[in-house]
Amino acid sequence: MEAIRDRLNRDREDKRQMKKNLRASLVGIVRAGTTDSDDFGRAVDQATEAMQRRVRAGCDALNDLHALLEPEQRSLVADALREQVAERRQARSERDERDGFRKVATKLMLDVTQLSVLERLRDDWRAKHKEVRPSDAEIDGLIDAFEDEDFPEVLAQVTSDKMAIMRDHVASAGGTMQSGLSVLSNDQRSLLAQ
Numbered sequence: 001m002e003a004i005r006d007r008l009n010r011d012r013e014d015k016r017q018m019k020k021n022l023r024a025s026l027v028g029i030v031r032a033g034t035t036d037s038d039d040f041g042r043a044v045d046q047a048t049e050a051m052q053r054r055v056r057a058g059c060d061a062l063n064d065l066h067a068l069l070e071p072e073q074r075s076l077v078a079d080a081l082r083e084q085v086a087e088r089r090q091a092r093s094e095r096d097e098r099d100g101f102r103k104v105a106t107k108l109m110l111d112v113t114q115l116s117v118l119e120r121l122r123d124d125w126r127a128k129h130k131e132v133r134p135s136d137a138e139i140d141g142l143i144d145a146f147e148d149e150d151f152p153e154v155l156a157q158v159t160s161d162k163m164a165i166m167r168d169h170v171a172s173a174g175g176t177m178q179s180g181l182s183v184l185s186n187d188q189r190s191l192l193a194q
Helices: 002-032 038-068 071-094 099-108 112-132 136-146 151-182 186-193
Strands: none
Touching (some): 002 151, 099 112
């Protein structure tokens, strides 16, 4: 159990570093006003590889934990997960996710046309992002499967499906970002980069 926890903690640190590197790359891309660069390609490749490593590490840890526990213990873990997931879903439903966008829009002094284009891109991006993340039903199915012997196969299938969607999502990121950058003025891009 300690080894599994240590692996996951290392993965969290890798994720923090990846986010820091990606943010730095994105600042340069925003300032340049184009995704047509080697920097953008490298940033996307690095982010994709980091996400794939993170998913593999998480799956390995879950499979190791599943193999380590007795059936009664798996049931206890599944019950605890169901409770935790229910709490997170409740918190998610109470959160206003549009607040950050509004703050940025106000700071950039977007006109009506810019705001409309960026809201549409944001909504499209969120819809794609939701496809990448396991749905509530998929999470519930994984928790139920954790109690059974076929959990590794169920996890592998869900992961495979999501990784294919993620690759498509990442492939379209350049076009989405370019569309967003194209409606901003040089001053707005500089302000956003700050």
